[in-house]
Amino acid sequence: MSDEEKQKATKATTLPENVRARFNGQLDNAQIIAWAQFDLDDHNRYAEAYAVLTHSDLLIVTEAQPTRVIPINSIEEAAIVEGLGVDRLNVIVAGKLAAEMRYTRKTRREMTRLQRKLERRMPRKEGKELPPDWLENVERQAEATEHCPRCGSIIPAYAEGVCPRCQQTRKILWRLLDVAQPYRRRVTAALVLTCIVTGLSTLPAVFLRYLVDGSLDLNRRAGHLSMAQRTHNLFFWSAAIAIAVIVTQSFGYGRLQILTSLGTQMARDLRHMVYEHMHNLSLRFFAKRRTGSLITRVTNDTDRLWDFIVFGSVNLIRDILMIFVFAGVMFYFNWRLAIAALLPVPPLAILTYYRSRTMQNMFGRLWTYWSRMTAVVGDALPGVRVVKAFSSEKRELERFDARSDEYTVHEQETNRVWATLQPVIAATMQLGRTLVWVVGGWLVIRQPSDQNSLGTLFMFNAFVTSFYEPIMELANSNRMVTRAASSATRVFEVLDTAPEIYSSTGALTKQRLDGRVEFRQVSFSYEGAQPALREVSLSVSPGEMIGLCGPSGAGKSTFVNLICRFYDVTDGQILIDGVDVRDYDVKWLRRQIGLVLQEPYLFHGTIAENIRYGKPDASEKEIIAAAKAANAHDFIVGFPDGYDTMVGERGQSLSGGERQRISIARAILHNPRILILDEATSSVDTETEKQIQQALDRLVEGRTTFAIAHRLSTLQAADRLVVLEKGKIVEQGLHSELLDIKDGVYAKLHKTQTEMNSVLALT
Amino acid sequence: MTEATFDLIEDDTGNLKLLRPGEEAVEKVRIRRAFPWSKPDEFISIRNSEGKELLLLETLAGVAPSVRETIERQLGDTIFIPTITRVDKIDVTFGFQQWHVQTDRGPAEFRVQEREDIRFLPDGRYSIRDADGNIYAMRPRQEMDEHSRRALGPLI
Numbered sequence: 001m002s003d004e005e006k007q008k009a010t011k012a013t014t015l016p017e018n019v020r021a022r023f024n025g026q027l028d029n030a031q032i033i034a035w036a037q038f039d040l041d042d043h044n045r046y047a048e049a050y051a052v053l054t055h056s057d058l059l060i061v062t063e064a065q066p067t068r069v070i071p072i073n074s075i076e077e078a079a080i081v082e083g084l085g086v087d088r089l090n091v092i093v094a095g096k097l098a099a100e101m102r103y104t105r106k107t108r109r110e111m112t113r114l115q116r117k118l119e120r121r122m123p124r125k126e127g128k129e130l131p132p133d134w135l136e137n138v139e140r141q142a143e144a145t146e147h148c149p150r151c152g153s154i155i156p157a158y159a160e161g162v163c164p165r166c167q168q169t170r171k172i173l174w175r176l177l178d179v180a181q182p183y184r185r186r187v188t189a190a191l192v193l194t195c196i197v198t199g200l201s202t203l204p205a206v207f208l209r210y211l212v213d214g215s216l217d218l219n220r221r222a223g224h225l226s227m228a229q230r231t232h233n234l235f236f237w238s239a240a241i242a243i244a245v246i247v248t249q250s251f252g253y254g255r256l257q258i259l260t261s262l263g264t265q266m267a268r269d270l271r272h273m274v275y276e277h278m279h280n281l282s283l284r285f286f287a288k289r290r291t292g293s294l295i296t297r298v299t300n301d302t303d304r305l306w307d308f309i310v311f312g313s314v315n316l317i318r319d320i321l322m323i324f325v326f327a328g329v330m331f332y333f334n335w336r337l338a339i340a341a342l343l344p345v346p347p348l349a350i351l352t353y354y355r356s357r358t359m360q361n362m363f364g365r366l367w368t369y370w371s372r373m374t375a376v377v378g379d380a381l382p383g384v385r386v387v388k389a390f391s392s393e394k395r396e397l398e399r400f401d402a403r404s405d406e407y408t409v410h411e412q413e414t415n416r417v418w419a420t421l422q423p424v425i426a427a428t429m430q431l432g433r434t435l436v437w438v439v440g441g442w443l444v445i446r447q448p449s450d451q452n453s454l455g456t457l458f459m460f461n462a463f464v465t466s467f468y469e470p471i472m473e474l475a476n477s478n479r480m481v482t483r484a485a486s487s488a489t490r491v492f493e494v495l496d497t498a499p500e501i502y503s504s505t506g507a508l509t510k511q512r513l514d515g516r517v518e519f520r521q522v523s524f525s526y527e528g529a530q531p532a533l534r535e536v537s538l539s540v541s542p543g544e545m546i547g548l549c550g551p552s553g554a555g556k557s558t559f560v561n562l563i564c565r566f567y568d569v570t571d572g573q574i575l576i577d578g579v580d581v582r583d584y585d586v587k588w589l590r591r592q593i594g595l596v597l598q599e600p601y602l603f604h605g606t607i608a609e610n611i612r613y614g615k616p617d618a619s620e621k622e623i624i625a626a627a628k629a630a631n632a633h634d635f636i637v638g639f640p641d642g643y644d645t646m647v648g649e650r651g652q653s654l655s656g657g658e659r660q661r662i663s664i665a666r667a668i669l670h671n672p673r674i675l676i677l678d679e680a681t682s683s684v685d686t687e688t689e690k691q692i693q694q695a696l697d698r699l700v701e702g703r704t705t706f707a708i709a710h711r712l713s714t715l716q717a718a719d720r721l722v723v724l725e726k727g728k729i730v731e732q733g734l735h736s737e738l739l740d741i742k743d744g745v746y747a748k749l750h751k752t753q754t755e756m757n758s759v760l761a762l763t
Numbered sequence: 764m765t766e767a768t769f770d771l772i773e774d775d776t777g778n779l780k781l782l783r784p785g786e787e788a789v790e791k792v793r794i795r796r797a798f799p800w801s802k803p804d805e806f807i808s809i810r811n812s813e814g815k816e817l818l819l820l821e822t823l824a825g826v827a828p829s830v831r832e833t834i835e836r837q838l839g840d841t842i843f844i845p846t847i848t849r850v851d852k853i854d855v856t857f858g859f860q861q862w863h864v865q866t867d868r869g870p871a872e873f874r875v876q877e878r879e880d881i882r883f884l885p886d887g888r889y890s891i892r893d894a895d896g897n898i899y900a901m902r903p904r905q906e907m908d909e910h911s912r913r914a915l916g917p918l919i
Contacts, residue, residue: 040843040868044839044840044843044868045868045869046845046866046868046869046870046871047869077776081777081841083840083841083842083843084795084799084841084842084843084844085842085843085844085897085898086840086841086842086843088777090776090777092776095775095776096775096776097775097776097777100777104843104895104897105893105895105896105897106873106893106895106897108895360916360917361916361917362917363917364916364917364918365916365917365918365919367878367917368878368881368918368919371878371879372883486917490877
C-alpha cells in the first residue's frame, strides 16, 4: 500500500477550531492523524495543552511555550512513564528529552492512543515487524464517538446520538414521575378523586356556619326563630355535615385503594428496573462498589421511592390544592378574616423552605455515615472466621462503635435542628388561630352582619384548623421529599451508569459457532494500571485445547475475560469465527461460552437447579447424564436429599471438589462451543483432581478450550501451550517443545514445580 | 545495607540512574512511597523499571542533600495528588457529582461517580477519586472554609 493509499484508508480526524487556532496556521495543510489534549504543565500544575500528530510531525502547543514541531522520523523513543496520578509521554530525540507531556487520568486514553499511533509511524528498529494496516481501522469504538452539541461531552456509541448527560439534566424528582408513566390512567383517577375529596372536605365547615347562625346565635337571625324551627335547623345541618363527611370519606376510600395498589406495583417496577440495569452493567461497575451499598439501592431506596411517588406526590398535590380551595372559600365568605387567617402563611413558608434545605443536607450526610457504619458490619461478618482466629472481636466492636458514635453525633445534630424548627412552626400556627379569634371576635362584636356572624367565626375556626394542616403536612413532607430525593439520586446513579459492554444495533447471532478464536494484536489495560495484555496475537482452531500458563499477573485471566467480553479490548481485535466479538449479540455470545472457575459459585437452591442453570428446560435425565459425565452423580445420590439437596449459602456444605464437579455438570449441560477452565483443579487434593480431570476431559471433547492452570501437570491434555509473561505471549508449543527452550519461562516453571513435587513427595 | 552509599543521577532523557558501589548501575529506576498517605516522608522505595525494589530508605535523613533533592523532585514530579483548598460548587443533579474546586495545582472540575469514591482517611482527611481515576486530597471538613462546607452539603 502506498503512502497515499494509506492516508486515504485512515479516517481523517478533525480538529476542533479552537484547538486549531492555537497552532497559528501551522496545521493548515497537514492531515491530522490524531490529537490529544493534555492537562498538566512541567510543574504539575493544571494547564491546557495539545499534541497533534500529522503524517510527518508531532506538534505540541502549551500555554508557556510556543508551538514545537518534532519531525516523526527524528524521534528515537516515545515512551509513557507512569507515575501516580500523573503520566508522562517522553519524546526523545538524539539522546535528549525533546518534549515531556504530563497528564492526569483525564486525558490518559487520548494520550495513550496518540502514543500508539506515533510509535507505529516512528523509524522501525531492526527486526521489528511493521504493524498491519487494519489496526488503524479497528479503533472504532474510541473514534466513532461524537461530541454533544450542548454540553460538549463525548456521546458513547451505545447512546445512539442522544447525550446521556443532557438527558439527565432534568430534576431528579421529575424523572421519578416517569416511573409512574405506565400507570397514568390510575394516577389520573387518583388525582381526580383527590380533587373531589378536597372540594368536599370544605363542606362540613360551611354547613357548620349555617348550623350556628340558624340555630344557636340568638343575638341574630336565630333569635327571630321559634324553638322548633331552631331545633329543626340544628338537626338538618347536623345531618348535612354527617352526610358530607360520609360521602367525602367514601371517595377517600376509593382513592386510598387505588393508591396502595398502585404503590405496590410501582415498587415492583422500580426494583425490577434497578436490578435489571445492574445486570447489564459491566464487571468494572461491580469491581468498584460494595455489595452492601448495591443491595440497599435495590431494596431500601426503591422502597422509599415508591412511597414518595404514590403517597408523597399525590399528597403534595392534595395539600397544595387544599390550600387554594380553602383560601378561595374563605375569601368568598369574609375577606378580612381570610387575610387574618392567611397572615402566618408567609413565615410558615419561609421556615419550611429553610428547614427543607438544612434537612436535605443533613440527611444526605447522615446517609454517608450510616453506610460507613453498616460497611463495618458487612466487612466483619463475612470474615468472621478471621475475626475469631485473631480474637479481634473487641477490636471489631470498637471499630463499629467508632462509626456508630460518628453516626450518632450527626443524627443528634440533625434531630436538634429538626426539634428546634418543629415547635417554631407549631407556635406560628397556634398564633394564627388565635389571630382569627381576635379579628373574628372583634368583627362579630363591633360590626355584626350576615358576613360577620358567629357562624362565620366558627366556620373560619374550622377552616383554619384544616387549612394549617396541609401546610404542616407540606412542612413534614419535606422530610419525605428530601429523603426521597437522596434515595432517587442513589437509584439514578445506578440507572444512569452506562453499560460499557453492549450489543450494537443489528448484533449478530448464529445458528452454530465453530469456535475459531483469533486474537489480533490485542492490548488491554484495566483502569489505571499497566497494560495487562500487550499486542497479543493468537489463532485457535475449532476444537483445539489451549493451555494458558505463566506466572501470576501474566494476563491469563485477562485473556479469558476478553473472550467472554466482560471487558472490551483497548487496542486490536478479537475474532470468533472471523467476526469481531463486538459485532455479536453479547448475551448470545456468552451463552456460547462455558466457564468453570477455580471457586465455583453455586446459587442458593437445589443441586438440580444449579446444574440446570445454563439450560433451564433440561430434563431430569439430562441432568443425571451431565452429572455422570462430571463424576458427580454418585456423590449426589449419596446425599439424603439427592438432587434436591439445597446448596449455596446456608445449604448443605459441599467440599471444593464436589462443588467443582457440580459446576462441571452445569457446564456440560450448558453445552458451550467455547470452554474456559480457570484454574479448575487448583484447590483440590490429588485424588479429587483425578476425578475432576476425568470429568473435564469429557467436557473438553470437541470444544475450543482455554485452560488456565498453575499446576502444569493438568495441562498435559492441551493441544498447545501458550506461555504468557507480563501480558505478552513469550512461548507457545507442545509441552516437550517448550521444555527444550533453554532458559525458557515454561522450562523454568516446570523445573520449580517438579522440584516442589519431589519435596512434597518426600514429606 | 547502608543507605548513605548510593547515588542517583538524572540523565538527559529524564531517566534516573542508580549507582551503588560494587554493583552495576541500574537505569530507569523509579521512586515510590510505601505509605503515601500515612507516612509520606518515610519508607521511600527505589525500584527498577520492572517494579523490583532495590533500596528501601526508612528516612531521608541520612541521605546526601543532592540525592535527597533529586528524590524529592522526582516524587514531586511523578506523584500528582492535588489538595482541594476550596470547594466552589458541587452539582448533584445528574445522578453523579460534578465538583468545581480550587486546588493547590490550580482550578479543577471533575466528576465523582458515587459517594463511596470519597474515602475517609484515619487522620480526618478525605481522599476523593474522580470518574477518570484521579485522586484528590481534602482537609477535614471542620478545617475547610464556610463556603466549602456549605458546598459539601449533603456529602460529608
